[in-house]
Amino acid sequence: MINVLIDSNILISAILNKQGIPYQAYKKAVEPPYQGMICEQSIEETRRAFNRKFPDKIQAYERFISTALSVVELISVPPSPHPDENDIRDISDRPILRAAIKAGVNIIITGDKDFLESGLTNPKMTTATEFIRKP
Numbered sequence: 001m002i003n004v005l006i007d008s009n010i011l012i013s014a015i016l017n018k019q020g021i022p023y024q025a026y027k028k029a030v031e032p033p034y035q036g037m038i039c040e041q042s043i044e045e046t047r048r049a050f051n052r053k054f055p056d057k058i059q060a061y062e063r064f065i066s067t068a069l070s071v072v073e074l075i076s077v078p079p080s081p082h083p084d085e086n087d088i089r090d091i092s093d094r095p096i097l098r099a100a101i102k103a104g105v106n107i108i109i110t111g112d113k114d115f116l117e118s119g120l121t122n123p124k125m126t127t128a129t130e131f132i133r134k135p
Contacts (some may be wrong), residue, residue: 001032001033001034001035001036002033002034002038002106002107003034003035003037003073003103003104003105003106004029004034004035004037004105004106004107004108004109004131005037005038005039005075005096005099005100005103005105005106005107005108005109005123006025006026006029006036006037006038006042006072006109007046007096007109007110007111007112007115008042008044008046008049008096008109009022009067009112010022010025010026010109010128011026011038011046011064012046012049012050012112013041013111014026014064015046015050015057015061015064015127016054016057016060018033021128021129021132022111022128023038024128024132025109025128025129025131025132026068026109026130028131029109029131030068030071030072035072035073035135036068036071036072036073037072037073037075037100037103037105038068038069038072038073038074038075039072039074039075039076039077039095039096040074040075040076040077040099041077041095041096041099042096043074044066046061046065047061047065050084055077060128062081063075070123074105075099075102075103075105076098076099077095077096077097077098078098078099078102079095080098081098082097082098082101082102084097084101084120085097085098086120087119087120088114088115088118089114089117089119090112090114093114094117095113096108097115100123101123103117105123106123106124107124107125107126107131108123108124108126109121109126109127109128109131110125110126111127111128
């Protein structure tokens with residue numbers, strides 16, 4: 001299996017538009033040969049974003065997450081920092097990288113420039129578009 005972490009911004013976009021590229025990337029990430037993963041912190045971030053920006057879509061969020069949790073692996077953030085975290089500019093994103101490394105994630109699907117411009121190659125950072133184009 002290829003472990004794929006689905007970042008918060010991809011989850012939000014997938015929930016809001018089931019016709020969009022982030023949703024297609026999510027669907028691909030939860031089917032073999034991939035094992036979709038979501039960080040506990042991303043669940044919390046996504047919930048806060050919906051409460052703040054899309055309160056009228058909370059039910060869609062709850063339905064999506066409920067279904068997602070039946071097909072993805074939920075990973076936790078280890079307490080100890082990882083040396084590669086320093087390559088991520090945004091300190092609030094560092095625990096997500098830490099969780100990904102501990103869980104053996106191969107690919108992180110994200111739209112976050114702090115991840116995409118980090119220069120990290122393990123795990124590989126990719127956009128939703130790049131991920132769905134990958135054979």
